[in-house]
Amino acid sequence: MSVFPQVRGRRLRTTPALRRLVAETRLHPADLILPVFVREGISEAQPIASMPGVVHHSLESLKPALAEAAEAGIGGVMLFGVPLDEKKDAAGSGATDPDGILNRAIRVAADEAGDALVVQSDLCLDEFTDHGHCGVLDADGVVDNDATLERYRDMAVLHAEAGSQIIAPSGMMDGQVAAIRDALDAHGHQDRAILAYAAKYASAFYGPFREAVQSSLTGDRRTYQMDNGNRREGQREVALDLEEGADIVMVKPAMSYLDVLADTAASSDVPVWAYQISGEYSMIHAAAQNGWIDLDAASLESVLGIKRAGADAILTYFAVDLAQRLTGRGDPSRSIR
Numbered sequence: 001m002s003v004f005p006q007v008r009g010r011r012l013r014t015t016p017a018l019r020r021l022v023a024e025t026r027l028h029p030a031d032l033i034l035p036v037f038v039r040e041g042i043s044e045a046q047p048i049a050s051m052p053g054v055v056h057h058s059l060e061s062l063k064p065a066l067a068e069a070a071e072a073g074i075g076g077v078m079l080f081g082v083p084l085d086e087k088k089d090a091a092g093s094g095a096t097d098p099d100g101i102l103n104r105a106i107r108v109a110a111d112e113a114g115d116a117l118v119v120q121s122d123l124c125l126d127e128f129t130d131h132g133h134c135g136v137l138d139a140d141g142v143v144d145n146d147a148t149l150e151r152y153r154d155m156a157v158l159h160a161e162a163g164s165q166i167i168a169p170s171g172m173m174d175g176q177v178a179a180i181r182d183a184l185d186a187h188g189h190q191d192r193a194i195l196a197y198a199a200k201y202a203s204a205f206y207g208p209f210r211e212a213v214q215s216s217l218t219g220d221r222r223t224y225q226m227d228n229g230n231r232r233e234g235q236r237e238v239a240l241d242l243e244e245g246a247d248i249v250m251v252k253p254a255m256s257y258l259d260v261l262a263d264t265a266a267s268s269d270v271p272v273w274a275y276q277i278s279g280e281y282s283m284i285h286a287a288a289q290n291g292w293i294d295l296d297a298a299s300l301e302s303v304l305g306i307k308r309a310g311a312d313a314i315l316t317y318f319a320v321d322l323a324q325r326l327t328g329r330g331d332p333s334r335s336i337r
Contacts, residue, residue, distance in 0.1 A: 025308040027300070029073035029323035033120070033273075033315045037212050038062055038105035039082040050208035051278055052285040054317050056082060059108050066112045072323035076118030078168065078315055079105050080212070083128055091136055092128035096154045100128075103162045110163025120195065121164040123155050123180070124171045134171035148173050153183035160189040166248070168195040172225050177244035195273065196246035199234035199260050201226045203253050205279025212278065234260040235267060246270065251311075253277040255302060258309040265310025274311040276303060281317045296325065296334055 012022045037048070039056035045065075046056045057065055069077055081102025083094045094100040102121065109119045125148065126134045135148030148171065156167050167184070169176045177196050184192050202225035226233060234257070238249050247270060251261045254274035265272045284302060288295035299318045306314050316322070324330030 025304060027304055027307055027322070027326060029326055030075045031307065031311075031313050032074045032303075032319035032323055033076045033078055033118075033313055034069055034074055034319035035078045035080065035275075035315055035317060036062065036065065036105075037080050037082055038101060040084050040087070040101040048208070048212050050211050051282055051317065052289070053321075054212065054281075056212070059104060062105060062108055063112050066109055066117065069320055070113060070116035072320045072329060073327060074117070074319045074323045075313055076120055076166070077109060077113070078120045078122060079109060079164075080122050081105055081127060082212070088128055088130040090130060092125035092151065095125055095128040096151065096158060098158060098162075102127075103158050106159060106162035106164050118165050119163060120166040120168055121159045121162075123152060123159060123167055123169045125151060125155075126171070135173060143173075145173050145175070149175055149179040152176055153179050156180040156183050157187045157189070160184055160187070160192045164192065166193045166195050168197065168250075170197040170200065170252075172197065172200050175244070177241045177246045181245045193247040194245065195248040195250060196241035196244075197252055197275075198238040198241040198246065198249040199226065199257070199264065200250075200252045201228055201234075201257060203228070203256065203277065203279070205253055205256065205277050205283075208278035208282045228256075231260055231263065235263055238264050238268065242268065242270065248273055250275060250315075253280060254306045254311070254314065255280045258305065261306070261309045261311060265312075271312045272310060273313045273315065274306050274309075276306060276314060276316040276318070278317070300325070300336060 013019055037056050042056060042058045044058055045061040048054045048056060083101050087094045106121050113119055124134050126132055133143055135143040136151060138144040152169060159167050167180060169180055177194055180194055241249055249268055249270060250273040251257055251264055252275040254276045261274050284298050287293045303314055303316055303318060303322060325334050325336045328335040
């Protein structure tokens, strides 16, 4: 018998093919979902400075982006609408305008993608309000939970009518899943799924996203998003959304909350997703641009770690690039071995 029993593990690492054969966690393009920003008032794609490689799409530039995503084989797209500043108001009226930017983007995506991609839509008011909060405010300037739910109900129905297959409430309002399920069912949309941003934390890593959606927020959202140190509370929030009928639950952010993600994966009887958010994405790019890490290797490792922690699918801005490398559909020199 060998005096070095650990050599058994090393024997299984000797070649790339052998390492691939015994890999415990595998990443597939269908596990990946691309967040997409569609901005009103532009005629072509425009770069987002704090998110290298990510753009604001016009309704026209959205079409080839969807085709590229479908060709790469990813699972779906999550749409965010970015309205003109002058169309923002205290109630976020643009969110329930059938011709508002998000509802128009959903229609374009549904028409273009067909069955090749699952079209998903973020349901929140923060992009549409002039104060930047995720709900309407009461006379004291505090988010009014119940009044916000009424706005969410109307938004959900419009998203479904526009063609969204998965409605994704991200505002962390109490009772949002139940309210949206009731509204969808009442309007004949029993077939539309709800992805609950169930454990969503008040993170310091949202900064680039707020540029991407041109947020008007001053202050923070700590009164309704979760405290960074609370692990058990994450499971309470997930349980509440499951009780209300969530079809999928999500942990956000992903990389800073892998413990919460693992807890959720261990306890949930529905699919569990995670969102690798803007700051997590941009930090990897920034370090790579400084020559400190390898972008291709780090992006793959970061997303694989989220999958290993228990995510069934991952929202990531690396989605198309990773899918192309996984399948060799992009630059052959960058394929993942």
